[in-house]
Amino acid sequence: xxxxxxxxxxxxxxxxxxxxxxxxxxxxxxxxxxxxxxxxxxxxxxxxxxxxxxxxxxxxxxxxxxxxxxxxxxxxxxxxxxxxxxxxxxxxxxxxxxxxxxxxxxxxxxxxxxxxxxxxxxxxxxxxxxxxxxxxxxxxxxxxxxxxxxxxxxxxxxxxxxxxxxxxxxxx
Numbered sequence: 283x284x285x286x287x288x289x290x291x292x293x294x295x296x297x298x299x300x301x302x303x304x305x306x307x308x309x310x311x312x313x314x315x316x317x318x319x320x321x322x323x324x325x326x327x328x329x330x331x332x333x334x335x336x337x338x339x340x341x342x343x344x345x346x347x348x349x350x351x352x353x354x355x356x357x358x359x360x361x362x363x364x365x366x367x368x369x370x371x372x373x374x375x376x377x378x379x380x381x382x383x384x385x386x387x388x389x390x391x392x393x394x395x396x397x398x399x400x401x402x403x404x405x406x407x408x409x410x411x412x413x414x415x416x417x418x419x420x421x422x423x424x425x426x427x428x429x430x431x432x433x434x435x436x437x438x439x440x441x442x443x444x445x446x447x448x449x450x451x452x453x454x
Contacts, residue, residue: 422449425449426447426449
């Protein structure tokens with residue numbers, strides 16, 4: 283049932299609800315006259331402005347972070363490209379050094395082979411000279427022996443024996 287229609291509500295002495303209503307109306311009137319709605323609106327506007335500035339700051343920071351992320355991604359791409367270039371250059375240098383090393387090895391091998399061939403040729407020449415000298419010595423000794431045998435059958439002459447002896451020394 284409606285409280286305002288009850289006749290006991292309007293009795294000033296016994297109705298506590300009526301006095302609560304009167305006190306509430308007086309309180310609201312005092313608040314309105316003191317400017318509480320303006321202060322509340324002002325406080326809410328200040329809070330809203332602060333929240334808006336924080337949102338603007340967050341948006342600015344997000345934009346900066348996205349810009350930094352884009353820059354970092356670009357730097358990463360550039361670094362990867364630079365690393366690929368460095369790797370390709372290192373591989374090219376390695377191939378060039380390998381080719382140069384092979385050429386130097388072949389050159390050194392050719393020089394050593396030529397030196398070995400010269401030494402072999404010198405050794406062959408020396409051996410040939412020694413064989414010829416030994417053959418000449420042997421031929422001279424054989425000629426001396428043959429002449430000595432022929433002369434032994436004939437008369438021995440000391441002068442001829444001396445000449446034959448000297449002939450072996452002169453052939454050497």
